[in-house]
Amino acid sequence: MGITSKIKESYKERLSSKAAARQRHPGTGAERASGDLSGIADNKRELAFAVMLALVGIAAIYPAVYYRGSSNPPELKASRNNVLNMKNWVNFTLQESQRVAHNTRIFRFKLDPRESLGIPPVSHLIVRAEVVNSRGRQEKISRSYVPISDLRAAGYFDVLIKILPEGMMSQRIARLNLGDSLEMRGPVVELQYKVNMKKHLGLIAGDIGITYMLQLINAIMSNPKDNTQVSLLYENESPEDILFKEKLDKLSQSHPNFKVFYTVIIAGGERQGGQGHVSADMIYKALPHPSSHTLILVSGPPKLIDRVCGTKDKERYSGQVLGLLREIGYKHEQVRKFSLAC
Ligand SMILES: Cc1cc2nc3c(=O)[nH]c(=O)nc-3n(C[C@H](O)[C@H](O)[C@H](O)COP(=O)(O)OP(=O)(O)OC[C@H]3O[C@@H](n4cnc5c(N)ncnc54)[C@H](O)[C@@H]3O)c2cc1C
Numbered sequence: 001m002g003i004t005s006k007i008k009e010s011y012k013e014r015l016s017s018k019a020a021a022r023q024r025h026p027g028t029g030a031e032r033a034s035g036d037l038s039g040i041a042d043n044k045r046e047l048a049f050a051v052m053l054a055l056v057g058i059a060a061i062y063p064a065v066y067y068r069g070s071s072n073p074p075e076l077k078a079s080r081n082n083v084l085n086m087k088n089w090v091n092f093t094l095q096e097s098q099r100v101a102h103n104t105r106i107f108r109f110k111l112d113p114r115e116s117l118g119i120p121p122v123s124h125l126i127v128r129a130e131v132v133n134s135r136g137r138q139e140k141i142s143r144s145y146v147p148i149s150d151l152r153a154a155g156y157f158d159v160l161i162k163i164l165p166e167g168m169m170s171q172r173i174a175r176l177n178l179g180d181s182l183e184m185r186g187p188v189v190e191l192q193y194k195v196n197m198k199k200h201l202g203l204i205a206g207d208i209g210i211t212y213m214l215q216l217i218n219a220i221m222s223n224p225k226d227n228t229q230v231s232l233l234y235e236n237e238s239p240e241d242i243l244f245k246e247k248l249d250k251l252s253q254s255h256p257n258f259k260v261f262y263t264v265i266i267a268g269g270e271r272q273g274g275q276g277h278v279s280a281d282m283i284y285k286a287l288p289h290p291s292s293h294t295l296i297l298v299s300g301p302p303k304l305i306d307r308v309c310g311t312k313d314k315e316r317y318s319g320q321v322l323g324l325l326r327e328i329g330y331k332h333e334q335v336r337k338f339s340l341a342c
Contacts (some may be wrong), residue, residue: 083115089128089183094176095156100243104162104208106148107173109182110155117147117157119187121219122212122297122338125159128183131168143169144188144340146211150218160243162208190338191297193219198295200229202287204278204308206300210234210243212338213299217248221255231259233286235278235304238266261286278308280324290330298325299338312337 084090092109099105111117119125128142149158163174173182193216201220205213213232220226236242241264248260263274263282274282288294298309305312306323309330313319321335 083111083117084119084125084184084186086185086187089185091181092184093181094178096178097176100160101241103164104160104243105174106158106160107176108149108156108158109184111157113155116152116154117149119147119151120189121151121193121216122191123147123187123189123215124212125184125186126188127169127173128185129169129172131172133168141168146215148211148214148218150222151215152222160208160211191216191336195223195226196228198228199293200231200288202283202294202296203230203232204235204283204287204296204298204300204304205232206235206278206304207237207241207340208243209298209300209304209338209340211299211340213297214244214247216297217251217258221251221258227257229257229288231261231287233261233263233278233282235263235265235300237264239264259286278304278324280327283308283324284328290328290334292334294334296325296330296335297338298335300340302339302341305337305339309335309337312339312341 092111094107095110096108097105098108124144124146126142126144128140130138130140133139133141145159145161147157148160149156151157161170161173163170176182190212201216203213203216213234217230217232220228220230232248234242234248242262245262252258252260261273261282263276263278265275265277267275287296296309298305302311308323309325310320310322319337321330321332325335
């Protein structure tokens with residue numbers, strides 16, 4: 001029996017044993033319903049408390065200052081103080097840059113100390129700069145990048161950029177000095193994430209595709225009201241290429257609702273996690289199975305997207321589900337693709 005048939009068989013068994021369990025315990029649905037009602041009561045108390053806090057804050061502290069999203073961070077709308085907008089290019093000054101891998105750096109851009117980027121997860125920015133093209137001519141080009149810092153953080157935001165040897169924009173950014181500025185606009189919202197919109201999210205990332213996933217993981221893990229289970233399967237070329245490993249490991253230790261699994265194509269000395277490209281078996285073991293309560297997000301270079309779920313079709317949003325996810329039985333509405341194509 002092939003891996004796909006085994007997966008399907010085992011999945012069917014799980015479904016039928018769950019159905020049998022529901023018949024044995026008919027009270028389960030009612031129990032769930034009463035749990036939901038107590039949640040509403042909690043929400044009301046929290047709402048009253050939040051209104052009281054807001055009034056005290058407005059009257060006593062700075063009328064013009066608010067900490068956007070402090071009560072419900074991931075439901076932020078686009079920035080209310082127009083730090084960014086889609087119509088106009090805004091200049092942001094480079095404040096700091098830090099090497100995170102041999103070809104990857106985090107660039108920190110300055111905001112007003114009381115401002116935060118305030119864009120909603122899951123979104124990216126567009127950066128524009130003048131470069132000298134291959135014909136030696138000055139040209140304005142634009143590229144997309146995903147902010148990875150806490151979207152509510154005041155005074156700055158970070159983007160992670162892989163510096164390509166021949167990359168026009170990444171080389172241009174790598175040559176920026178502290179105090180130089182770059183034009184940006186956005187946000188481009190790729191997924192309208194809503195707190196607790198699904199019980200379990202399965203994230204598959206490859207290489208710098210981790211940027212989108214980190215943005216979402218940060219938003220979920222920093223919001224005590226968000227109970228979403230998150231499982232991440234992260235593929236890299238070698239152990240040295242795994243970005244944010246320490247941060248991801250710490251998050252998984254401190255948050256029971258977050259699990260991370262790594263796989264590397266070229267295994268190093270100390271082997272941890274899986275070896276090889278993301279496979280159907282890894283997905284089946286690490287991520288939530290197809291259901292209306294789950295959503296799988298796939299983020300990475302086009303080759304990974306292709307293998308895992310089929311090319312992203314720009315015209316039809318995420319497009320058809322193909323590849324490994326189709327083999328396992330995920331349907332169109334259970335999968336979203338984030339291609340970091342150039
Ligand atoms: C929605 C979206 C979000 C993105 N987010 C990020 C992000 O957060 N961080 C980030 O670093 N990039 C991100 N990218 C990629 C980024 O927009 C640029 O495409 C990338 O920085 C290369 O641009 P460049 O001008 O430096 O290279 P270009 O001059 O456009 O390309 C130079 C050469 O390098 C090749 N190349 C391009 N990308 C890669 C790669 N990843 N690996 C190997 N070869 C490559 C190209 O095929 C080309 O031959 C994102 C892309 C999209 C579409």
